[in-house]
Amino acid sequence: MTQEPSEAFHDILRGVAALTRNPVAADIARLYGKGAPVDLSIAVNHKQIASKQWLVETLAETLPRPDGPVWVLGAWYGVLGALLLEEPQLAISEVVSLDIDPGCAIVAETLNHRHVTAKRFRAITADMTGLDFAAQERRPGLVINTSCEHLDDVPGWLATLPAGLPLLLQSNDYFREPDHRSCVASLEAFQEQANLSETWFTGALPTKNYTRFMLIGAR
Template sequence: MEQIYNWRKNKNDISLHNVEIGSYNEQIGEHNTEIGELNTEIGSIKEKIGSIRETIGEHREQISICENNNRETPYYWVNQWVNNNLPSYSNSFDDSVSQGQYESKLWLKEKLEKIIFTSELYIDVIGSWFGFPLIEMLADVFDIKQIDLYDIDEECHKVTAQYINHFDYDFRIVQFKDFFERKEIRRRQLIINTSSEHMSDIITMKEYYKDYPIKPILAIQSNNYFEVEDHINCVKDVDELIEKNQIEDVLYKGKRSLPLYDRFMVIGKW
């Protein structure tokens, strides 16, 4: 009795284990199917990765082309000079050619070019910073005889000198320090101040400009960014800018809204 019992028990246990083995084999089969599907997906993903890498390579090639093209511009070489000789001004240089500064100067240029000047221009640029890209924009649309630049920072003059050497214009570019200290009487067709928030109103210098046979055109920009410590002369709107500078004949007035503040511009005559 004991022998047959053991026989049957072992046979039954064998059957149960075979059932379990079969179940596990089925699971293995299912997982192998999943592995196959995943391998197919992996293959597809690898193809996508390869395509993405090709696209990255194309972008890197375009970056290389852009960098090479930039080496053909004066801005590249002036930037290199600043980094090597005035590294503390590298951020200031970057700011001077930023998208915001570019658009601000372009706005000025596009409005000024609608004005007809009948002779070669003598231009004063107050708070000139590095002078460019404003000078380049003006040179594209006007017949210029001379531009006088005013900036109290002598390091800015050094950077501007590099620009002057690279652009090599056929008109004169003369650099001065403090605009408010130049007391000689002069005739100017165009007076530009794109940073009036940093200084006193230029109306205080009106007596040093001849107003015959025609009055000079004034182009002034400011903003309402009162929170900046260096902004000592902001305005709340463009009408205040007009009033403070005593512009009587307004040829243009406008506003550009930026993320942190509004920028205002007036073009006109005293």
């Protein structure tokens, strides 16, 4: 379901993009002008952007040059891909943005239209739990999943991934959200759930309603 853009709101978005000279803000304004899905306002709200900026900044300090494409799983409308490809402190050749919802890919590619043209971004529709990374032409340099809380079985999914694969995982303790199936009560519980062979970063970002947890390391 898409929402007719409000002229006033579209103008404000374009004004903010001009004021900040931020290319991602301009791409969000452009996407909104084309008729955005109703939940785009959630995907780009201040909490979502803050958690993605935390991710991008931490990645720039931990693994700034992934050796291969970066796969973003449960990527929703591709906002994280846009931020990753815009960050000058990261050297990322390509982002593959994957979501099980068939409505996401077209929105993600519209948002990332500049990177689609440059062949640095593509969006695909698939269930992350059925992926075979060994069958990919290029092994990923990093797999990101900021939607761990949406999976039924996080250890079961992790067990399907190649050993040693670099991973960035986020989850949270927002148990009362109905779509959340694998929330964790603490950073320690998330580390136990993920059981990484190497850990390069662990951190927690408290927000008003919940705390978001992040791990970077190797499967």
